[in-house]
Amino acid sequence: MRTTKAQQAQSHRLLIRTAVDLMTQHGFEGTTMKQIARAAELGDATIYKYFPSKEKLVLAYFEQAVEDALVRMRKTKGLDKFSLQERMQLLVDHLLETLLPDREFVALAHQLLNKTPLALLSGALPGKALLQAAFAEMLEAAQASGEMPPCGFQGSLSSLMADYVYAVVGFWLRDTSDGFADTTRMTDLSLGVLTLALRSGLVDRLLELGGFMLRSQLARLLQPGGGWLDLMQRARQTLQTPKMP
Incomplete structure (x- = not known):
């Protein structure tokens, strides 16, 4: 059957x-x-x-938690009227609320991930693609409403924002303040700063400047006598040097 x-x-x-x-x-x-x-x-x-494997079960838990948090967030009344910071905060809040009943397991899994990252993270972080897509939607909505100027690095930025969520979870697991007040303050401040930077166009300019500097350095290094071969040789020697136990 x-x-x-x-x-x-x-x-x-x-x-x-x-x-x-x-x-x-x-x-x-x-x-x-x-x-x-x-x-x-x-x-x-x-x-x-x-x-x-058991490892895949652990990863699936976090994937499911992200899915559930996104479902809850998207059911919020009046979500279309929320600011960018409010939407990002709402997603983080719902994810932590989803994880809270299993905080002991989440801590165990977090330790496991740190001990065996290659075994568990052979692919992308669990739920990262979902988080990245959600943040991309938020950025698009903020641009469409005029809340922030167009962003030329939306893909990279939404990926970094997804990584930020995992960093928040790690902070939350170490938070011993009453009602996880320190986590609330940290996310409020960090998301507030990020939103201000996005509204001013600063993030886009910094990423553009970083890309320009990287391209400039690569162009210089790739010229005859620019040091590219020496740099690559040193990198290979460093990677081939066995680590001390």
């Missing part, structure tokens, strides 16, 4: 939820794929149709 897309989505979410609960109780190493499958009342082999 074939399962419907709705049933597959339900099983996908159930496995993630079960993995979060078990890993929170027993740790990442203390939890097996078989335990997760059986606790979710699915066949031992069925879980591998959805996730090839």
Whole structure:
């Protein structure tokens, strides 16, 4: 009997939820794929149709959290009247609210990511493409409304803003203030500064200046005697030098 897309989505979410609960109780190493499958009342082999490893389950949790936060944000009444800063703040707030019930697991997963980044992050950060697309939409809306001038580096900027969200999550996990007040102040200040810079066109000018300087330096280095070969040789020697234990 074939399962419907709705049933597959339900099983996908159930496995993630079960993995979060078990890993929170027993740790990442203390939890097996078989335990997760059986606790979710699915066949031992069925879980591998959805996730090839525990690592992928961890990544899927964050992907799901970002999706849920975006759904909640887009259901906000009057969202089209929100300023750029309000929209960005709303997205960050909804994501942290989504993560809050599982903060212990999020901390565990964050430590795991730091210990084994190559194993877990062979691709893009989980949810980054969704965040990047959401920020790109916000920037387009802000430009269309005249809130900020046209930005020629929208793709790069939205990618940096997505990375910023992951930095906020890391800050939040270390925040011991009452009600995570320090996280609230940090995001309010940083997003406020970013918004002011975008409205003034400063970010676009800085990125343009950085690109000009990079192109100028490359043009100089690539000329005969410009030092390109020497620079590349030194870089290769540095990369080939074995690191001390």
